[in-house]
């Protein structure tokens with residue numbers, strides 16, 4: 090069966106707005122914003138797991154984690170790395186990462202590093218040894234998207250995979266969640282979840298860009314019925330194009346679409362919130 094939104098696009102018609110439920114969009118599915126007290130914490134590396142060719146999970150322990158809080162799957166912490174600049178007033182070298190898994194009782198925190206060509210975070214994670222220490226800051230806040238939607242789509246590249254994996258693991262029993270992840274060959278992961286998870290692993294083919302490959306996969310999938318939340322994170326220009334596609338071409342409510350640039354080609358330490 091050809092879906093109505095795909096048919097309308099083929100005919101050059103504007104996408105239909107999402108089916109109305111009861112009440113205006115912003116009165117349902119309220120996003121809760123929390124602030125956390127921030128301080129620096131020193132962690133000790135206690136485990137190293139190579140999840141896939143380029144994804145390395147580092148497990149940390151610390152008594153500093155006793156009051157650590159991370160309420161949302163897309164929270165971020167700052168990791169501090171030694172600066173290459175030896176000047177006294179050199180700025181600290183910081184990078185954003187996702188608290189992938191946190192166990193308050195055990196005082197453990199896992200961070201997944203998507204290893205790429207070069208950069209202080211990649212270099213540090215690739216060379217890290219048990220017993221090494223790492224300073225972190227944050228998260229400063231959490232924007233908690235409630236687990237009361239009818240369905241979820243989570244879209245991104247390997248830098249988004251830690252947040253996507255965490256969300257899939259944390260969603261409620263039976264809720265439909267589809268993930269669309271573009272990554273190098275062999276980078277797919279097994280996740281344990283109670284949600285009804287459909288995984289679309291898209292092997293980067295080098296012949297087209299990430300946005301085009303993700304879009305091709307999304308083109309084949311109808312938006313499920315009911316209220317849904319679409320989350321996107323990838324290289325900034327890729328995330329921007331996908332947000333435009335989801336909102337303007339697929340007609341998904343912009344209030345229920347969140348997109349962020351998790352890195353920027355040719356620029357170190359980039360984080361971009363993508364809005365209109």
Ligand SMILES: Cc1cc2nc3c(=O)[nH]c(=O)nc-3n(C[C@H](O)[C@H](O)[C@H](O)COP(=O)(O)OP(=O)(O)OC[C@H]3O[C@@H](n4cnc5c(N)ncnc54)[C@H](O)[C@@H]3O)c2cc1C
Pocket residue numbers: 163164165184185186187188200201202203204205206207208209210211212247248249251252350351352353354355356357358359360361
């Ligand atoms: C909120 C948030 C959460 C994030 N969570 C994670 C996470 O959990 N795990 C994770 O691995 N990353 C995550 N990222 C992405 C990560 O912060 C960036 O990839 C960061 O640039 C890596 O730092 P670096 O020191 O390795 O490289 P940088 O010094 O920042 O960059 C050096 C060069 O590498 C390029 N580059 C950066 N990242 C990539 C990449 N992935 N592939 C190819 N080229 C790249 C840059 O364009 C630059 O030219 C997150 C980003 C944000 C904003």
